[in-house]
Amino acid sequence: MIHVDPLEAMHPDAPARDAGPRSPARRRVLAHAAALLAIAAGPARAAAWPTKPIRLVVPFTPGGSTDILGRAIGQKLQEALGQSVVIDNRAGAGGSIGAAEVARAAPDGYTLLMGHIGTLAINPSLYPQLPYDPVTSFAPVAWIARVPNVLVVNPQVAARTVQELIALARAKPGALRYASGGNGSAAHLAMEYFKLRTQTDIIHIPYRGTGPAVTDVIGGQVEMTMTGAPALMPQVKAGRLRALGVSTLRSVELLPDLPTIASSGVPDFEAVQWYGIVAPARTPPEVIALLNTEVNGALGTPAMKARLDSEGAEPVPSTPEAFGALIAREIARWRPVIEQARMRPE
Numbered sequence: 001m002i003h004v005d006p007l008e009a010m011h012p013d014a015p016a017r018d019a020g021p022r023s024p025a026r027r028r029v030l031a032h033a034a035a036l037l038a039i040a041a042g043p044a045r046a047a048a049w050p051t052k053p054i055r056l057v058v059p060f061t062p063g064g065s066t067d068i069l070g071r072a073i074g075q076k077l078q079e080a081l082g083q084s085v086v087i088d089n090r091a092g093a094g095g096s097i098g099a100a101e102v103a104r105a106a107p108d109g110y111t112l113l114m115g116h117i118g119t120l121a122i123n124p125s126l127y128p129q130l131p132y133d134p135v136t137s138f139a140p141v142a143w144i145a146r147v148p149n150v151l152v153v154n155p156q157v158a159a160r161t162v163q164e165l166i167a168l169a170r171a172k173p174g175a176l177r178y179a180s181g182g183n184g185s186a187a188h189l190a191m192e193y194f195k196l197r198t199q200t201d202i203i204h205i206p207y208r209g210t211g212p213a214v215t216d217v218i219g220g221q222v223e224m225t226m227t228g229a230p231a232l233m234p235q236v237k238a239g240r241l242r243a244l245g246v247s248t249l250r251s252v253e254l255l256p257d258l259p260t261i262a263s264s265g266v267p268d269f270e271a272v273q274w275y276g277i278v279a280p281a282r283t284p285p286e287v288i289a290l291l292n293t294e295v296n297g298a299l300g301t302p303a304m305k306a307r308l309d310s311e312g313a314e315p316v317p318s319t320p321e322a323f324g325a326l327i328a329r330e331i332a333r334w335r336p337v338i339e340q341a342r343m344r345p346e
Contacts, residue, residue, distance in 0.1 A: 049109055049287055053084040056277075058114045059098025061091045063211025064181055065147055065228030065311075069275050070114035072307050073144055076298035077291075091209055094184030094345060095119035096127060103132035107280040109287035112141065116275045118186045121330035125338040126184040126345050134327055138278035141288055142295035143323035145313040147273045149190045149247035150232050151261060153224040154217055155239070162245040162264035165224070169200035177203045179213035179222040183345045187213065187227035189334060190247060190271040192341040194226060197266050217241065228273045229254075229312025247271040254312050274316070274330075276323050292320055 054077070058070040067089065074085040090098030099119045105111035113119070120134040132138075151162065157176075159165035169176050180187035183206045195202055205222050207213040210231050216222045218240045225232075226247065233254075235241040245261040246252050249270050261269045277295065279288060296317040298304050308315050 049290070050081055050083045052110060053086050054081070054110050054112065055086050055088050056112050056114055057088045057090050057098045057102050059090055059092075059095035059119055060181060061209030061211050062089055063214075063231065064209055065230040065273065065313075066095075066114055066116050066210075066275060068230045068311060069145060069147075069308075069313060072304065073114075073277070073295060073298060076301070076304060077294055080294045080298065094123055094126065094182050096123055096130060096132070099123075099134075100131040102278070103137040103280060105280050107139075107282040107284075109279060109283050109291065111280065112291075113138065113278050114275065115278050116186065117273050117330060117334075118184060118189075120276075120278070120327050122184055122186065122189055122334055122338065124331050125335040126343060134331065135324075137281055139281050139283045139288055140320040140324040140327065141277040141279050142292045142320065143274065143276040143316045143318045143326060144295065144299065145275050145308055145315055147228045147230060147275065147311075147313045148252050149186070149226045149271050149273060150229050150236070150243050150255075150258070150312070151194070151224065151226040151245045151247070152217065152232055152236060152241040152243050154220050154222075155242050156220055157223050157242070159244065160242070162259070162261055162266070165244055166198050166200060166265060169198070169202055173201035174203060176224065177205050177222045179205050179207055179217050179225045181210035181213050181227065182206045182208060184343065185210070185227075186271075186273045187225055188343065189337065190226045192343055193271050193337055194261070194266070194269070196337070196341055197269055214241075226271075233310075233312050252312060254309055274326065275313075276326075288320055 056070055056074045058067050060066045071087055074087055078085040090101055095118050099113055102111055102113040123130055124134055153159060159168050178191045188204065210227055213225055214231055217225050218235060232241060236243045243258055245264050246255060246258050247261055247270060249260060249262050251260060299315040299317045305315060
């Protein structure tokens, strides 16, 4: 039987005064204890979980939004669980290679996927023979964050607003290019949606990951991209990229002076990335419950909130069931856009 000391289970970032019977800290302690007791009462193989390092597969190259957020949450899980959380970048095929590897892994909680809108909602409509099913191959663990896409251009591009960029693209069909993290990536989808809504002809240049794509926009080899804020904001703040608009319906608190694309001549435009952790299907529910409790607890700490804010990400603590429902909704939402844009993985 596992002994649980509530004081030791409390997250270190929770202030002492926040320990009343109805406080968030106390609720996290009780949830943590309940999950541990459930594990102790479960099968013997899960009774002492975790007893070895956990591998968190990031299905993209280092430097992109998925990698940045995966490393942040991995560090918090490591602190909470007392075991190493190893980040394993397995890029390729729009995230499908890494996702398929996790789907095939043993359902014991020691191999997890840092999933996002591409791997879990776009790929089913993009790849006719996807080696996994986002709904049946995985057990949802936790929804981590919503991240706005930001439309950015190289500072040498003669457009300082979304309207000016649209006008420039219409005046020179096929002359402008946009970079993405690969065919089928979230940036690919966002820009194809933008092209459909603005009736513009902008050429897609796919890269093997967000990091290389952003690097070439900075270098001027490609004119623009629209991808997650975490990979872009340091470059925007340093003046190496010019931000034109954000892809949310409402302004982002971190970027109050940046207009939305929806308010810049493209009504109701919204293309938001989201991120969350999934495990192989049939992972013990008590392990899922413990991981969910710890992820939600991490998202509530001041340090994690500040980290996400600095990256332009909004934490979304939720239940595994709510995250699973989001995945199903987003698959249905983006399928017609992918078909209309005739997006192909290669």
